Amino acid sequence: MDTKSRKDQPIAAALLSRAHEPDEANRIFTEKIQQRPLFLTPSSPPPADARAARRRAQEKKKQQRKKALKPKPLSATQRRRLGLYDVPRAGQKHALFEPLHRLWLGYVREILGSEVYTGGEGAAAKLASADFHGAGVEVVRSGCVSRVGIKGIVVKDSKFAFEIVTIKDRVKLVPKEGTVFRFEVPVPDLRKGVVEGQAGEGEEKMCNLVFEIHGEQFQFRSADRASRKFRSHFSKKL
Template identity: 85%
Template sequence: MDARPKKDQPIAAVLLSRAHEPDEASKILTEKIQQRPLLLTRSSPPPSDARAARRRAQEKKKQQRRKALKPKPLSASERRRLGLYDVPRRGQRYALFEPLHRLWLGYVREILGGEVHTGGEGAAAKLASADFHGAGVEVVRSGCVSRVGIEGIVVKDSKFAFEVVTKKDRLKLVPKEGTVFRFEVPVPVPVPVTMGGEEGQDGSEERTSNMVFEIHGEQFQFRSADRASRKFRSHFSKKL
């Protein structure tokens, strides 16, 4: 009998015939090799898209990592509950906000420019879009008489009210509606003088003059961030 493998015989059948009887080898080949189920998995992307697929997977992992590290922003109700908008009692000191007031004076002189000397509707339009955190204000007219005379530094410029720290280190909430506020801006004014007492040798020195502005709170019933894009419209308050 010729024991050499046939040319069309599978290599598995040849190997099994060497280790088992022909019937046993045929049974093993049929049941465990030819009829064995083959479980297929999802094929990988084509070689041309493999690099793009890896890049997308890496970007997705980075986004998930950033989302896990970035804290969720607090809602408005949560910020109010935590008291993030409140000025703590130990921080209600006038001396603590005096540096902020000096910074605000430089800021308001810069935005007013040359109109700090003349005032008028141009200055009013610029003041209507200004930020008043740090402004030194005084209530000169109000629908509520008890508020007249309140004076201090604005520590919170909200939509409907100013929160003011007075010189007595007390925090006052002053509604804007029906209230007129006054503030002063010191402006250097050149004054001609005679140098050395000799005729014909004139020079100049600077002295400070306070420019007084009055603003109607009803023109400022917007958040300071929203006022920057609003147009000024002059009108009179019927409540004063």
């Protein structure tokens, strides 16, 4: 009877019974052979839109390659470390920024409009929200006496300071806090120009619009000031 049962059992079970105990041989045969999953490839025909599916897969791969090749933008710390915000020594010349100053004069006349003559709170709010890159500036009051009298063109309008290139081709960093800056904008003089005949034919007499701003009251980036509403404040420090 025992011999007949051995003949009827599979050859794998017979070989396992020679190498292991009966219980261990039965366990290995059941888990590794009888219950082993059998993976079959589908024999059904491909779907009708197989070409479109392959095309979508290829486009997806192309997009993934583009993302992998596209470099990530530099962070603010990396830009500062590389010196992208610094003005090179060869570029610290007042004459190089004079065209930028002329562009700024046209820009500030445009944003002021008719208020360039009337002034008032409306003009002050527009000036406080303006961008001062290229503005001609002079320090008239400061908590540090050595900064008074610095005059030049603003080459960098940051959140807390102005970088100014002077006539002597030097870049000065002037903090906004505790400092009053003076700006001059030449505008046509409608009262004394052509009316009294003081200007020649084809010429137009100009006058300077002078305004002063307290740096500590607009310690914001130029991009943030464009959408910010300003109100008049009293400065206790000055």
